[in-house]
Amino acid sequence: MQLSGHAFAPRSSQRCEAFFHLEQNEVGSQQWVLALEGQRFCYPLQDVEFSAPVGNMPIRLQLPDGRMFITQRTSELDKWLKSQQRWTLKLDWLERHWIAWLSSGILCLVLLVSGYHYALPWVGSKTAQALPERWSLLIGDQVLDTLDHIYQPSQLSMDQQNAIRSRVAGYLEKLPVMPFSIEIEFRSSPGESNAFALPGGKMVILDDLVAMMENPRQLDAIIMHELGHIYHRHMLTRLVQSSIISVAVAVMTGEASGVIDNMAGVGVFLLANQQSRRNEQQADAFARQAMMRLFDDHQALAKAFERLKQQPGLELPQWLSTHPDIEQRIRDAQISP
Known part of the structure; x- marks a missing residue:
């Protein structure tokens, strides 16, 4: 799996085009590799933090050396993250289902009104x-x-x-x-x-x-x-x-x-x-x-x-x-x- 996007250096707003992909290291385990401007940076699989998906918003990857990589959501990335149980997709599921949003809104309204009429007094x-x-x-x-x-x-x-x-x-x-x-x-x-x-x-x-x-x-x-x-x-x-x-x-x-x-x-x-x-x-x-x-x-x-x-x-x-x-x-x- 290879992801294209933009990388940001630590504490910098300057971005550059980059690629992020999985590969086997010397001992046969998987690692992430960030490729940009002719350089390669390798990271252990468990040390990369992925932001939770929300709709069509990009996915943000926080790297252990302070760099950040931002990429668009893809079905391949969703499938891999779900298989790794890196996040549960609950927020994403709510965002994609208006009935769930409506139910949540009604529940919040009921809690607000109940709190005002009963808890507040x-x-x-x-x-x-x-x-x-x-x-x-x-x-x-x-x-x-x-x-x-x-x-x-x-x-x-x-x-x-x-x-x-x-x-x-x-x-x-x-x-x-x-x-x-x-x-x-x-x-x-x-x-x-x-x-x-x-x-x-x-x-x-x-x-x-x-x-x-x-x-x-x-x-x-x-x-x-x-x-x-x-x-x-x-x-x-x-x-x-x-x-x-x-x-x-x-x-x-x-x-x-x-x-x-x-x-x-x-x-x-x-x-x-x-x-x-x-x-x-x-x-x-x-x-x-x-x-x-x-x-x-x-x-x-x-x-x-x-x-x-x-x-x-x-x-x-x-x-x-x-x-x-x-x-x-x-x-x-x-x-x-």
Whole structure:
């Protein structure tokens, strides 16, 4: 068997035409011979490394003295290598059979989706529970410092703020034990009626939310919802999950250009929404149970959602919203836990 191709000297990109063939040596065993520019180089049979075949790509032969020989695939070479069991042709078989590629792609997709829906929540939850409390507190403080560049100081009187804090402190004695001490912060953002939990037990309530609620019990229902996020460590869990997704996307893309980052950001956002909606539903369930335990009635939660529904703003389609459909939340809030 004689192969024609090009040879490269060690650590050189200069190539020259060459021939590679098998022959008998003086002791009667086979050896490889590289012939180029009137010279012959002999190599023991087992010392020549062949690259795995992939489609019509050339075969690369790594020689023990550092030289490299590149040749095109031939049926004769394939037959010889297979007889010598130098490689199994599995990758080559996959490349030549589109059904195998399709099956492999579907399998990878199933594993990816399963990992996202089952492994990622489990890993995120376990990691969030294992993180030291001081880390959670530090993250919450840093997030609040960032928000203070966006939101304004609260215009509520100290009496109003302390009354809300006092009510919540009384409620906490009757609710499941929280993983962190609860700290309620008040801020103002004209036109925004919202409340949200931060890692480490902090909760931010905006002035317009307080003004929007018809009575303290409706506000308390929203606070119970945010306590549900704190109880289940949703914010910290989502932070861990988004970090895992971001690292995974970076590994899969293999680059960090602005275009890739933007595309990855949109993809990560859409993937994370489904998990976020599940968290909201879990927090709603906690709020219903808490209202039943505190007041033997949970209808204030539905009323609070109805009030939030009335606030002006851009309606996002459900697949793009991080919260479940508001109409569905109102219906769920009316159902006894």
